[in-house]
Amino acid sequence: MKPPATAADFLAMHGWGDGQISPVAGDASFRRYFRVQEGDRQAILMDAPPPHEDPKPFIAMAEYLANSGFAAPEIFARDLTQGLVLLEDFGEHRMREHLDQQPEDEESIYRQVIDLLRELHRIPAAPVPAYDWLQYLREVNLLTEWYCPAQQLDVDAEAFVACWKQVLAPVLAAQNNPVTVMRDYHAENIMLLADGRLGLLDFQDALVGHPAYDLVSMLQDARRDVSDELEEKMLAYYLADRNEEAAQEFRSHYAILGAQRNTKIIGIFTRLCVRDGKQRYLEFLPRMWRLLEKDLQHPALEPVAQWYARNIPAEVRSRSIPLPEKTE
Structure with missing residues:
Protein backbone atom coordinates (compact mmCIF):
# COMPACT_ATOMS: atom_id res chain seq x y z
CA MET A 1 0.00 0.00 0.00
CA ASP A 89 -12.05 12.90 5.21
CA PHE A 90 -15.14 11.67 7.06
CA GLY A 91 -13.00 10.09 9.78
CA GLU A 92 -13.25 6.53 11.06
CA HIS A 93 -16.61 6.46 12.87
CA ARG A 94 -18.31 3.95 10.61
CA MET A 95 -21.80 2.53 11.06
CA ARG A 96 -20.57 -1.08 11.00
CA GLU A 97 -18.07 -0.74 13.85
CA HIS A 98 -20.33 1.56 15.87
CA LEU A 99 -23.09 -1.06 15.91
CA ASP A 100 -20.62 -3.82 16.74
CA GLN A 101 -19.67 -1.83 19.85
CA GLN A 102 -23.06 -0.29 20.65
CA PRO A 103 -25.77 -2.67 19.40
CA GLU A 104 -28.39 -0.81 21.42
CA ASP A 105 -28.21 1.93 18.76
CA GLU A 106 -29.12 -0.45 15.96
CA GLU A 107 -32.78 0.45 15.43
CA SER A 108 -32.29 4.21 15.66
CA ILE A 109 -29.40 4.21 13.17
CA TYR A 110 -31.24 1.96 10.74
CA ARG A 111 -34.21 4.32 10.91
CA GLN A 112 -31.83 7.13 10.04
CA VAL A 113 -30.44 5.30 7.00
CA ILE A 114 -34.00 4.51 5.86
CA ASP A 115 -34.97 8.17 6.31
CA LEU A 116 -32.05 9.15 4.08
CA LEU A 117 -33.29 6.81 1.36
CA ARG A 118 -36.80 8.20 1.60
CA GLU A 119 -35.39 11.71 1.12
CA LEU A 120 -33.22 10.59 -1.80
CA HIS A 121 -36.24 8.97 -3.45
CA ARG A 122 -38.26 12.19 -3.22
CA ILE A 123 -35.89 14.32 -5.31
CA PRO A 124 -35.15 14.22 -9.04
CA ALA A 125 -32.87 11.32 -9.94
CA ALA A 126 -29.20 11.83 -10.71
CA PRO A 127 -28.12 12.19 -14.36
CA VAL A 128 -26.73 8.65 -14.58
CA PRO A 129 -27.59 5.63 -16.78
CA ALA A 130 -30.61 3.43 -16.17
CA TYR A 131 -30.63 0.12 -14.35
CA ASP A 132 -31.92 -1.68 -17.43
CA TRP A 133 -32.45 -5.25 -18.62
CA LEU A 134 -28.86 -5.52 -19.83
CA GLN A 135 -27.41 -4.48 -16.50
CA TYR A 136 -29.64 -6.71 -14.37
CA LEU A 137 -28.91 -9.75 -16.55
CA ARG A 138 -25.19 -9.00 -16.80
CA GLU A 139 -25.06 -9.05 -13.02
CA VAL A 140 -26.94 -12.29 -12.40
CA ASN A 141 -24.85 -13.99 -15.08
CA LEU A 142 -21.82 -13.53 -12.83
CA LEU A 143 -23.11 -16.58 -10.96
CA THR A 144 -23.04 -18.86 -14.01
CA GLU A 145 -19.79 -17.29 -15.24
CA TRP A 146 -17.81 -17.60 -11.99
CA TYR A 147 -19.52 -19.53 -9.19
CA CYS A 148 -20.73 -22.47 -11.26
CA PRO A 149 -17.37 -23.13 -12.99
CA ALA A 150 -15.58 -22.81 -9.63
CA GLN A 151 -17.90 -25.53 -8.29
CA GLN A 152 -17.51 -27.55 -11.51
CA LEU A 153 -21.23 -27.34 -12.19
CA ASP A 154 -22.70 -27.87 -15.66
CA VAL A 155 -25.82 -25.70 -15.50
CA ASP A 156 -28.52 -24.54 -17.91
CA ALA A 157 -27.36 -20.95 -18.38
CA GLU A 158 -29.92 -20.22 -21.10
CA ALA A 159 -32.81 -21.21 -18.82
CA PHE A 160 -31.25 -19.12 -16.06
CA VAL A 161 -31.50 -15.97 -18.19
CA ALA A 162 -35.05 -16.84 -19.27
CA CYS A 163 -36.16 -17.22 -15.65
CA TRP A 164 -34.68 -13.88 -14.69
CA LYS A 165 -36.30 -12.13 -17.63
CA GLN A 166 -39.63 -13.47 -16.44
CA VAL A 167 -39.32 -12.42 -12.79
CA LEU A 168 -37.65 -9.05 -13.48
CA ALA A 169 -40.37 -7.89 -15.89
CA PRO A 170 -42.60 -6.30 -13.20
CA VAL A 171 -39.57 -4.59 -11.61
CA LEU A 172 -38.60 -2.98 -14.91
CA ALA A 173 -42.21 -1.96 -15.50
CA ALA A 174 -42.25 -0.21 -12.11
CA GLN A 175 -39.16 1.86 -12.97
CA ASN A 176 -41.09 4.35 -15.09
CA ASN A 177 -40.38 6.98 -12.43
CA PRO A 178 -36.88 5.92 -11.37
CA VAL A 179 -34.88 7.04 -8.37
CA THR A 180 -31.14 7.30 -7.76
CA VAL A 181 -29.71 3.92 -6.79
CA MET A 182 -26.29 4.10 -5.13
CA ARG A 183 -25.94 0.28 -5.39
CA ASP A 184 -23.57 -0.22 -2.43
CA TYR A 185 -25.65 1.28 0.35
CA HIS A 186 -24.68 -0.76 3.40
CA ALA A 187 -23.20 -0.44 6.89
CA GLU A 188 -19.57 -0.34 5.76
CA ASN A 189 -20.23 2.61 3.45
CA ILE A 190 -22.01 4.81 5.99
CA MET A 191 -19.99 7.17 8.20
CA LEU A 192 -21.49 8.61 11.39
CA LEU A 193 -20.45 12.26 11.33
CA ALA A 194 -19.96 14.56 14.30
CA ASP A 195 -22.90 16.75 13.25
CA GLY A 196 -25.29 13.77 13.36
CA ARG A 197 -25.51 13.33 9.59
CA LEU A 198 -24.71 10.18 7.65
CA GLY A 199 -21.65 10.42 5.44
CA LEU A 200 -22.04 8.58 2.13
CA LEU A 201 -19.27 6.66 0.37
CA ASP A 202 -18.79 4.30 -2.58
CA PHE A 203 -21.52 5.63 -4.85
CA GLN A 204 -19.55 5.90 -8.12
CA ASP A 205 -21.52 3.06 -9.74
CA ALA A 206 -24.88 4.76 -9.21
CA LEU A 207 -27.71 4.18 -11.69
CA VAL A 208 -31.35 5.19 -11.80
CA GLY A 209 -33.75 2.39 -11.07
CA HIS A 210 -36.10 0.90 -8.49
CA PRO A 211 -36.29 2.31 -4.92
CA ALA A 212 -36.18 -1.20 -3.43
CA TYR A 213 -32.60 -1.81 -4.54
CA ASP A 214 -30.72 0.31 -2.00
CA LEU A 215 -33.19 -0.71 0.68
CA VAL A 216 -32.43 -4.39 0.15
CA SER A 217 -28.71 -3.59 -0.07
CA MET A 218 -28.90 -2.15 3.45
CA LEU A 219 -31.29 -4.66 5.02
CA GLN A 220 -29.75 -7.75 3.40
CA ASP A 221 -26.19 -6.63 4.04
CA ALA A 222 -23.53 -8.86 2.52
CA ARG A 223 -21.05 -8.09 5.30
CA ARG A 224 -23.19 -7.69 8.42
CA ASP A 225 -25.93 -9.84 9.90
CA VAL A 226 -29.26 -8.05 10.03
CA SER A 227 -31.92 -9.99 11.90
CA ASP A 228 -35.12 -10.96 10.12
CA GLU A 229 -36.99 -8.98 12.78
CA LEU A 230 -35.06 -5.78 12.13
CA GLU A 231 -35.33 -6.23 8.37
CA GLU A 232 -39.11 -6.55 8.60
CA LYS A 233 -39.43 -3.60 10.98
CA MET A 234 -37.36 -1.32 8.73
CA LEU A 235 -39.14 -2.46 5.57
CA ALA A 236 -42.48 -1.69 7.22
CA TYR A 237 -41.08 1.68 8.32
CA TYR A 238 -40.13 2.54 4.74
CA LEU A 239 -43.59 1.50 3.52
CA ALA A 240 -45.57 3.21 6.29
CA ASP A 241 -47.17 5.77 3.98
CA ARG A 242 -48.27 3.28 1.27
CA ASN A 243 -51.58 1.47 1.03
CA GLU A 244 -51.69 -2.30 1.35
CA GLU A 245 -51.76 -3.01 -2.37
CA ALA A 246 -48.78 -0.74 -3.10
CA ALA A 247 -46.87 -2.15 -0.13
CA GLN A 248 -47.40 -5.74 -1.27
CA GLU A 249 -46.23 -4.91 -4.78
CA PHE A 250 -43.13 -3.21 -3.35
CA ARG A 251 -42.39 -6.22 -1.15
CA SER A 252 -42.55 -8.45 -4.21
CA HIS A 253 -40.07 -6.21 -6.04
CA TYR A 254 -37.91 -6.08 -2.90
CA ALA A 255 -37.64 -9.89 -2.85
CA ILE A 256 -36.86 -10.01 -6.58
CA LEU A 257 -34.13 -7.40 -6.29
CA GLY A 258 -32.81 -9.07 -3.16
CA ALA A 259 -32.44 -12.33 -5.07
CA GLN A 260 -30.91 -10.49 -8.03
CA ARG A 261 -28.39 -8.67 -5.85
CA ASN A 262 -27.48 -11.72 -3.76
CA THR A 263 -27.04 -13.81 -6.89
CA LYS A 264 -24.72 -11.16 -8.29
CA ILE A 265 -22.69 -10.95 -5.08
CA ILE A 266 -22.14 -14.70 -4.93
CA GLY A 267 -20.68 -14.41 -8.42
CA ILE A 268 -18.58 -11.35 -7.55
CA PHE A 269 -17.17 -12.80 -4.34
CA THR A 270 -16.25 -16.00 -6.20
CA ARG A 271 -14.51 -13.96 -8.88
CA LEU A 272 -12.59 -11.98 -6.26
CA CYS A 273 -11.29 -15.26 -4.90
CA VAL A 274 -10.61 -17.17 -8.12
CA ARG A 275 -9.35 -14.35 -10.32
CA ASP A 276 -7.92 -11.86 -7.83
CA GLY A 277 -6.77 -14.13 -5.00
CA LYS A 278 -8.90 -12.31 -2.39
CA GLN A 279 -9.90 -15.40 -0.47
CA ARG A 280 -11.39 -13.51 2.47
CA TYR A 281 -14.56 -12.89 0.45
CA LEU A 282 -15.41 -16.59 0.63
CA GLU A 283 -16.32 -16.20 4.29
CA PHE A 284 -19.35 -14.14 3.24
CA LEU A 285 -20.84 -16.82 0.97
CA PRO A 286 -22.84 -18.70 3.64
CA ARG A 287 -24.60 -15.44 4.53
CA MET A 288 -25.27 -14.71 0.85
CA TRP A 289 -26.83 -18.14 0.30
CA ARG A 290 -29.00 -17.74 3.40
CA LEU A 291 -30.26 -14.36 2.15
CA LEU A 292 -30.81 -15.66 -1.36
CA GLU A 293 -32.74 -18.69 -0.15
CA LYS A 294 -34.96 -16.45 1.96
CA ASP A 295 -35.76 -14.28 -1.07
CA LEU A 296 -36.43 -17.31 -3.24
CA GLN A 297 -39.29 -18.30 -0.95
CA HIS A 298 -41.36 -15.41 -2.33
CA PRO A 299 -43.92 -16.63 -4.90
CA ALA A 300 -42.74 -14.00 -7.41
CA LEU A 301 -39.43 -15.85 -7.65
CA GLU A 302 -40.79 -19.37 -8.26
CA PRO A 303 -39.19 -19.78 -11.74
CA VAL A 304 -35.76 -18.78 -10.42
CA ALA A 305 -36.18 -20.91 -7.28
CA GLN A 306 -36.96 -23.93 -9.45
CA TRP A 307 -33.85 -23.28 -11.56
CA TYR A 308 -31.70 -23.19 -8.44
CA ALA A 309 -33.26 -26.40 -7.13
CA ARG A 310 -32.46 -28.18 -10.41
CA ASN A 311 -29.00 -26.75 -11.02
CA ILE A 312 -27.46 -25.86 -7.63
CA PRO A 313 -28.95 -28.14 -4.97
CA ALA A 314 -28.64 -27.35 -1.28
CA GLU A 315 -25.69 -29.69 -0.68
CA VAL A 316 -23.67 -27.80 -3.31
CA ARG A 317 -24.47 -24.38 -1.87
CA SER A 318 -22.87 -25.32 1.43
CA ARG A 319 -19.76 -26.73 -0.26
CA SER A 320 -16.55 -24.74 -0.07
CA ILE A 321 -15.15 -23.37 -3.30
CA PRO A 322 -11.84 -25.04 -4.20
CA LEU A 323 -9.10 -22.45 -3.84
CA PRO A 324 -6.83 -21.83 -6.83
CA GLU A 325 -3.41 -23.39 -6.63
CA LYS A 326 -0.64 -21.00 -5.70
CA THR A 327 2.08 -20.53 -8.27
CA GLU A 328 5.72 -19.90 -7.45
Whole structure:
Protein backbone atom coordinates (compact mmCIF):
# COMPACT_ATOMS: atom_id res chain seq x y z
CA MET A 1 0.00 0.00 0.00
CA LYS A 2 2.58 2.53 -1.11
CA PRO A 3 1.13 5.75 -2.54
CA PRO A 4 1.54 6.23 -6.30
CA ALA A 5 4.74 7.90 -7.47
CA THR A 6 2.80 10.95 -8.65
CA ALA A 7 1.10 11.54 -5.28
CA ALA A 8 3.78 13.84 -3.82
CA ASP A 9 3.71 16.26 -6.76
CA PHE A 10 -0.11 16.20 -6.85
CA LEU A 11 -0.37 17.03 -3.16
CA ALA A 12 2.28 19.74 -3.37
CA MET A 13 0.50 21.36 -6.31
CA HIS A 14 -2.69 21.63 -4.27
CA GLY A 15 -1.24 22.89 -1.00
CA TRP A 16 -0.71 19.60 0.81
CA GLY A 17 3.00 19.16 0.12
CA ASP A 18 3.93 18.63 3.78
CA GLY A 19 1.21 16.06 4.41
CA GLN A 20 2.03 12.66 5.88
CA ILE A 21 0.49 9.83 3.85
CA SER A 22 -0.76 6.60 5.43
CA PRO A 23 -2.94 3.83 3.93
CA VAL A 24 -6.56 3.30 4.93
CA ALA A 25 -8.81 0.30 4.26
CA GLY A 26 -9.79 -0.13 0.64
CA ASP A 27 -12.60 -1.98 -1.11
CA ALA A 28 -13.05 -4.72 -3.68
CA SER A 29 -11.94 -2.56 -6.62
CA PHE A 30 -8.60 -1.34 -7.97
CA ARG A 31 -9.07 1.90 -6.03
CA ARG A 32 -6.77 2.60 -3.10
CA TYR A 33 -7.15 5.17 -0.34
CA PHE A 34 -4.65 7.07 1.77
CA ARG A 35 -5.07 9.51 4.64
CA VAL A 36 -3.13 12.76 4.27
CA GLN A 37 -2.37 14.46 7.59
CA GLU A 38 -0.90 17.95 7.68
CA GLY A 39 -0.98 19.69 11.03
CA ASP A 40 -4.55 19.80 12.27
CA ARG A 41 -6.15 19.10 8.89
CA GLN A 42 -6.56 15.86 7.04
CA ALA A 43 -7.96 14.59 3.76
CA ILE A 44 -8.32 11.34 1.82
CA LEU A 45 -6.31 10.68 -1.31
CA MET A 46 -8.11 8.35 -3.72
CA ASP A 47 -5.90 6.53 -6.18
CA ALA A 48 -8.17 5.39 -9.03
CA PRO A 49 -5.62 4.35 -11.67
CA PRO A 50 -6.67 4.39 -15.30
CA PRO A 51 -7.57 2.35 -17.27
CA HIS A 52 -8.92 0.17 -14.45
CA GLU A 53 -10.75 3.01 -12.71
CA ASP A 54 -12.38 6.29 -13.74
CA PRO A 55 -12.94 8.79 -10.91
CA LYS A 56 -15.31 11.02 -12.92
CA PRO A 57 -18.51 9.15 -11.92
CA PHE A 58 -17.54 9.40 -8.24
CA ILE A 59 -16.91 13.13 -8.55
CA ALA A 60 -20.17 13.71 -10.42
CA MET A 61 -22.22 11.75 -7.88
CA ALA A 62 -20.49 13.45 -4.94
CA GLU A 63 -21.46 16.81 -6.37
CA TYR A 64 -25.04 15.67 -7.08
CA LEU A 65 -25.48 14.38 -3.53
CA ALA A 66 -23.90 17.43 -1.91
CA ASN A 67 -25.99 19.80 -4.02
CA SER A 68 -29.08 17.82 -2.93
CA GLY A 69 -28.30 18.31 0.76
CA PHE A 70 -26.64 14.97 1.53
CA ALA A 71 -23.23 14.47 3.13
CA ALA A 72 -20.89 13.34 0.37
CA PRO A 73 -17.15 14.10 0.53
CA GLU A 74 -16.15 17.52 -0.77
CA ILE A 75 -13.71 17.28 -3.67
CA PHE A 76 -10.61 19.36 -2.87
CA ALA A 77 -8.53 18.56 -5.95
CA ARG A 78 -8.42 16.19 -8.90
CA ASP A 79 -6.07 14.92 -11.61
CA LEU A 80 -8.16 12.80 -13.93
CA THR A 81 -5.19 11.83 -16.09
CA GLN A 82 -3.41 10.24 -13.13
CA GLY A 83 -6.63 9.12 -11.45
CA LEU A 84 -5.92 11.06 -8.25
CA VAL A 85 -8.63 12.74 -6.19
CA LEU A 86 -8.18 14.58 -2.90
CA LEU A 87 -11.39 14.59 -0.93
CA GLU A 88 -12.89 15.34 2.44
CA ASP A 89 -12.05 12.90 5.21
CA PHE A 90 -15.14 11.67 7.06
CA GLY A 91 -13.00 10.09 9.78
CA GLU A 92 -13.25 6.53 11.06
CA HIS A 93 -16.61 6.46 12.87
CA ARG A 94 -18.31 3.95 10.61
CA MET A 95 -21.80 2.53 11.06
CA ARG A 96 -20.57 -1.08 11.00
CA GLU A 97 -18.07 -0.74 13.85
CA HIS A 98 -20.33 1.56 15.87
CA LEU A 99 -23.09 -1.06 15.91
CA ASP A 100 -20.62 -3.82 16.74
CA GLN A 101 -19.67 -1.83 19.85
CA GLN A 102 -23.06 -0.29 20.65
CA PRO A 103 -25.77 -2.67 19.40
CA GLU A 104 -28.39 -0.81 21.42
CA ASP A 105 -28.21 1.93 18.76
CA GLU A 106 -29.12 -0.45 15.96
CA GLU A 107 -32.78 0.45 15.43
CA SER A 108 -32.29 4.21 15.66
CA ILE A 109 -29.40 4.21 13.17
CA TYR A 110 -31.24 1.96 10.74
CA ARG A 111 -34.21 4.32 10.91
CA GLN A 112 -31.83 7.13 10.04
CA VAL A 113 -30.44 5.30 7.00
CA ILE A 114 -34.00 4.51 5.86
CA ASP A 115 -34.97 8.17 6.31
CA LEU A 116 -32.05 9.15 4.08
CA LEU A 117 -33.29 6.81 1.36
CA ARG A 118 -36.80 8.20 1.60
CA GLU A 119 -35.39 11.71 1.12
CA LEU A 120 -33.22 10.59 -1.80
CA HIS A 121 -36.24 8.97 -3.45
CA ARG A 122 -38.26 12.19 -3.22
CA ILE A 123 -35.89 14.32 -5.31
CA PRO A 124 -35.15 14.22 -9.04
CA ALA A 125 -32.87 11.32 -9.94
CA ALA A 126 -29.20 11.83 -10.71
CA PRO A 127 -28.12 12.19 -14.36
CA VAL A 128 -26.73 8.65 -14.58
CA PRO A 129 -27.59 5.63 -16.78
CA ALA A 130 -30.61 3.43 -16.17
CA TYR A 131 -30.63 0.12 -14.35
CA ASP A 132 -31.92 -1.68 -17.43
CA TRP A 133 -32.45 -5.25 -18.62
CA LEU A 134 -28.86 -5.52 -19.83
CA GLN A 135 -27.41 -4.48 -16.50
CA TYR A 136 -29.64 -6.71 -14.37
CA LEU A 137 -28.91 -9.75 -16.55
CA ARG A 138 -25.19 -9.00 -16.80
CA GLU A 139 -25.06 -9.05 -13.02
CA VAL A 140 -26.94 -12.29 -12.40
CA ASN A 141 -24.85 -13.99 -15.08
CA LEU A 142 -21.82 -13.53 -12.83
CA LEU A 143 -23.11 -16.58 -10.96
CA THR A 144 -23.04 -18.86 -14.01
CA GLU A 145 -19.79 -17.29 -15.24
CA TRP A 146 -17.81 -17.60 -11.99
CA TYR A 147 -19.52 -19.53 -9.19
CA CYS A 148 -20.73 -22.47 -11.26
CA PRO A 149 -17.37 -23.13 -12.99
CA ALA A 150 -15.58 -22.81 -9.63
CA GLN A 151 -17.90 -25.53 -8.29
CA GLN A 152 -17.51 -27.55 -11.51
CA LEU A 153 -21.23 -27.34 -12.19
CA ASP A 154 -22.70 -27.87 -15.66
CA VAL A 155 -25.82 -25.70 -15.50
CA ASP A 156 -28.52 -24.54 -17.91
CA ALA A 157 -27.36 -20.95 -18.38
CA GLU A 158 -29.92 -20.22 -21.10
CA ALA A 159 -32.81 -21.21 -18.82
CA PHE A 160 -31.25 -19.12 -16.06
CA VAL A 161 -31.50 -15.97 -18.19
CA ALA A 162 -35.05 -16.84 -19.27
CA CYS A 163 -36.16 -17.22 -15.65
CA TRP A 164 -34.68 -13.88 -14.69
CA LYS A 165 -36.30 -12.13 -17.63
CA GLN A 166 -39.63 -13.47 -16.44
CA VAL A 167 -39.32 -12.42 -12.79
CA LEU A 168 -37.65 -9.05 -13.48
CA ALA A 169 -40.37 -7.89 -15.89
CA PRO A 170 -42.60 -6.30 -13.20
CA VAL A 171 -39.57 -4.59 -11.61
CA LEU A 172 -38.60 -2.98 -14.91
CA ALA A 173 -42.21 -1.96 -15.50
CA ALA A 174 -42.25 -0.21 -12.11
CA GLN A 175 -39.16 1.86 -12.97
CA ASN A 176 -41.09 4.35 -15.09
CA ASN A 177 -40.38 6.98 -12.43
CA PRO A 178 -36.88 5.92 -11.37
CA VAL A 179 -34.88 7.04 -8.37
CA THR A 180 -31.14 7.30 -7.76
CA VAL A 181 -29.71 3.92 -6.79
CA MET A 182 -26.29 4.10 -5.13
CA ARG A 183 -25.94 0.28 -5.39
CA ASP A 184 -23.57 -0.22 -2.43
CA TYR A 185 -25.65 1.28 0.35
CA HIS A 186 -24.68 -0.76 3.40
CA ALA A 187 -23.20 -0.44 6.89
CA GLU A 188 -19.57 -0.34 5.76
CA ASN A 189 -20.23 2.61 3.45
CA ILE A 190 -22.01 4.81 5.99
CA MET A 191 -19.99 7.17 8.20
CA LEU A 192 -21.49 8.61 11.39
CA LEU A 193 -20.45 12.26 11.33
CA ALA A 194 -19.96 14.56 14.30
CA ASP A 195 -22.90 16.75 13.25
CA GLY A 196 -25.29 13.77 13.36
CA ARG A 197 -25.51 13.33 9.59
CA LEU A 198 -24.71 10.18 7.65
CA GLY A 199 -21.65 10.42 5.44
CA LEU A 200 -22.04 8.58 2.13
CA LEU A 201 -19.27 6.66 0.37
CA ASP A 202 -18.79 4.30 -2.58
CA PHE A 203 -21.52 5.63 -4.85
CA GLN A 204 -19.55 5.90 -8.12
CA ASP A 205 -21.52 3.06 -9.74
CA ALA A 206 -24.88 4.76 -9.21
CA LEU A 207 -27.71 4.18 -11.69
CA VAL A 208 -31.35 5.19 -11.80
CA GLY A 209 -33.75 2.39 -11.07
CA HIS A 210 -36.10 0.90 -8.49
CA PRO A 211 -36.29 2.31 -4.92
CA ALA A 212 -36.18 -1.20 -3.43
CA TYR A 213 -32.60 -1.81 -4.54
CA ASP A 214 -30.72 0.31 -2.00
CA LEU A 215 -33.19 -0.71 0.68
CA VAL A 216 -32.43 -4.39 0.15
CA SER A 217 -28.71 -3.59 -0.07
CA MET A 218 -28.90 -2.15 3.45
CA LEU A 219 -31.29 -4.66 5.02
CA GLN A 220 -29.75 -7.75 3.40
CA ASP A 221 -26.19 -6.63 4.04
CA ALA A 222 -23.53 -8.86 2.52
CA ARG A 223 -21.05 -8.09 5.30
CA ARG A 224 -23.19 -7.69 8.42
CA ASP A 225 -25.93 -9.84 9.90
CA VAL A 226 -29.26 -8.05 10.03
CA SER A 227 -31.92 -9.99 11.90
CA ASP A 228 -35.12 -10.96 10.12
CA GLU A 229 -36.99 -8.98 12.78
CA LEU A 230 -35.06 -5.78 12.13
CA GLU A 231 -35.33 -6.23 8.37
CA GLU A 232 -39.11 -6.55 8.60
CA LYS A 233 -39.43 -3.60 10.98
CA MET A 234 -37.36 -1.32 8.73
CA LEU A 235 -39.14 -2.46 5.57
CA ALA A 236 -42.48 -1.69 7.22
CA TYR A 237 -41.08 1.68 8.32
CA TYR A 238 -40.13 2.54 4.74
CA LEU A 239 -43.59 1.50 3.52
CA ALA A 240 -45.57 3.21 6.29
CA ASP A 241 -47.17 5.77 3.98
CA ARG A 242 -48.27 3.28 1.27
CA ASN A 243 -51.58 1.47 1.03
CA GLU A 244 -51.69 -2.30 1.35
CA GLU A 245 -51.76 -3.01 -2.37
CA ALA A 246 -48.78 -0.74 -3.10
CA ALA A 247 -46.87 -2.15 -0.13
CA GLN A 248 -47.40 -5.74 -1.27
CA GLU A 249 -46.23 -4.91 -4.78
CA PHE A 250 -43.13 -3.21 -3.35
CA ARG A 251 -42.39 -6.22 -1.15
CA SER A 252 -42.55 -8.45 -4.21
CA HIS A 253 -40.07 -6.21 -6.04
CA TYR A 254 -37.91 -6.08 -2.90
CA ALA A 255 -37.64 -9.89 -2.85
CA ILE A 256 -36.86 -10.01 -6.58
CA LEU A 257 -34.13 -7.40 -6.29
CA GLY A 258 -32.81 -9.07 -3.16
CA ALA A 259 -32.44 -12.33 -5.07
CA GLN A 260 -30.91 -10.49 -8.03
CA ARG A 261 -28.39 -8.67 -5.85
CA ASN A 262 -27.48 -11.72 -3.76
CA THR A 263 -27.04 -13.81 -6.89
CA LYS A 264 -24.72 -11.16 -8.29
CA ILE A 265 -22.69 -10.95 -5.08
CA ILE A 266 -22.14 -14.70 -4.93
CA GLY A 267 -20.68 -14.41 -8.42
CA ILE A 268 -18.58 -11.35 -7.55
CA PHE A 269 -17.17 -12.80 -4.34
CA THR A 270 -16.25 -16.00 -6.20
CA ARG A 271 -14.51 -13.96 -8.88
CA LEU A 272 -12.59 -11.98 -6.26
CA CYS A 273 -11.29 -15.26 -4.90
CA VAL A 274 -10.61 -17.17 -8.12
CA ARG A 275 -9.35 -14.35 -10.32
CA ASP A 276 -7.92 -11.86 -7.83
CA GLY A 277 -6.77 -14.13 -5.00
CA LYS A 278 -8.90 -12.31 -2.39
CA GLN A 279 -9.90 -15.40 -0.47
CA ARG A 280 -11.39 -13.51 2.47
CA TYR A 281 -14.56 -12.89 0.45
CA LEU A 282 -15.41 -16.59 0.63
CA GLU A 283 -16.32 -16.20 4.29
CA PHE A 284 -19.35 -14.14 3.24
CA LEU A 285 -20.84 -16.82 0.97
CA PRO A 286 -22.84 -18.70 3.64
CA ARG A 287 -24.60 -15.44 4.53
CA MET A 288 -25.27 -14.71 0.85
CA TRP A 289 -26.83 -18.14 0.30
CA ARG A 290 -29.00 -17.74 3.40
CA LEU A 291 -30.26 -14.36 2.15
CA LEU A 292 -30.81 -15.66 -1.36
CA GLU A 293 -32.74 -18.69 -0.15
CA LYS A 294 -34.96 -16.45 1.96
CA ASP A 295 -35.76 -14.28 -1.07
CA LEU A 296 -36.43 -17.31 -3.24
CA GLN A 297 -39.29 -18.30 -0.95
CA HIS A 298 -41.36 -15.41 -2.33
CA PRO A 299 -43.92 -16.63 -4.90
CA ALA A 300 -42.74 -14.00 -7.41
CA LEU A 301 -39.43 -15.85 -7.65
CA GLU A 302 -40.79 -19.37 -8.26
CA PRO A 303 -39.19 -19.78 -11.74
CA VAL A 304 -35.76 -18.78 -10.42
CA ALA A 305 -36.18 -20.91 -7.28
CA GLN A 306 -36.96 -23.93 -9.45
CA TRP A 307 -33.85 -23.28 -11.56
CA TYR A 308 -31.70 -23.19 -8.44
CA ALA A 309 -33.26 -26.40 -7.13
CA ARG A 310 -32.46 -28.18 -10.41
CA ASN A 311 -29.00 -26.75 -11.02
CA ILE A 312 -27.46 -25.86 -7.63
CA PRO A 313 -28.95 -28.14 -4.97
CA ALA A 314 -28.64 -27.35 -1.28
CA GLU A 315 -25.69 -29.69 -0.68
CA VAL A 316 -23.67 -27.80 -3.31
CA ARG A 317 -24.47 -24.38 -1.87
CA SER A 318 -22.87 -25.32 1.43
CA ARG A 319 -19.76 -26.73 -0.26
CA SER A 320 -16.55 -24.74 -0.07
CA ILE A 321 -15.15 -23.37 -3.30
CA PRO A 322 -11.84 -25.04 -4.20
CA LEU A 323 -9.10 -22.45 -3.84
CA PRO A 324 -6.83 -21.83 -6.83
CA GLU A 325 -3.41 -23.39 -6.63
CA LYS A 326 -0.64 -21.00 -5.70
CA THR A 327 2.08 -20.53 -8.27
CA GLU A 328 5.72 -19.90 -7.45
